[in-house]
Amino acid sequence: MPDDFFVESSALVKRYKSEPGSDYMDAIMSGQENRLFFLNITILEVQKLIYRLRFHPQSAHSGIEASIDEQTFRNLLSQSSRDFLQMKVVQLTQAMIHRAASILPNYWIPSSVDLLQVAAFLETRTVYPMVQFVCADERLNEVVRRYAPSAVINPATSSTNPTAIDSIRNTISNRAAQHMCIIHVG
Numbered sequence: 001m002p003d004d005f006f007v008e009s010s011a012l013v014k015r016y017k018s019e020p021g022s023d024y025m026d027a028i029m030s031g032q033e034n035r036l037f038f039l040n041i042t043i044l045e046v047q048k049l050i051y052r053l054r055f056h057p058q059s060a061h062s063g064i065e066a067s068i069d070e071q072t073f074r075n076l077l078s079q080s081s082r083d084f085l086q087m088k089v090v091q092l093t094q095a096m097i098h099r100a101a102s103i104l105p106n107y108w109i110p111s112s113v114d115l116l117q118v119a120a121f122l123e124t125r126t127v128y129p130m131v132q133f134v135c136a137d138e139r140l141n142e143v144v145r146r147y148a149p150s151a152v153i154n155p156a157t158s159s160t161n162p163t164a165i166d167s168i169r170n171t172i173s174n175r176a177a178q179h180m181c182i183i184h185v186g
Contacts, residue, residue, distance in 0.1 A: 004128050006037045006121045007087070008135035009045035009113075011155050015083060016050055016076045021136055021155030028134065028155075029083055036087040037131065039120040041113060043084060050076045096120050107143045118143055125151070
């Protein structure tokens, strides 16, 4: 398993809402020797999900999503803060905005934030060539595969089984947590 991961928000939110891929994300996040990168605007995307779960639950395929209680809300906010502290922040740069603009003529990504996530990953990859794009949004994964065919991991469809996840956790759990640092790429 690669050591460097660029974690896009659709994958990271699986830490805070149980759904396919949550176990995989827990394994990646608990791997203390992994280098985990995220675009700074991901903080807002994760907080928005947690606030939505508490105050604005949505309809799900199988009925209405239940809102979370106050204690769960606070726990999720705390957990996300701890998670971000163990990751490396990739700051949005002008180079990423230019990269996003260069993607537009070739691939349509409806959300500007999603487009910036792809661009930030591609710019991060120029500095960390082995970094993997961890994303649960297949539309984004298809675009990234055009630029980096073997660099995409979809935690929702990953073939990693719980035994392999436990093995990953046991192998890497002895290393101390890395502190947050800001990465400027591009």
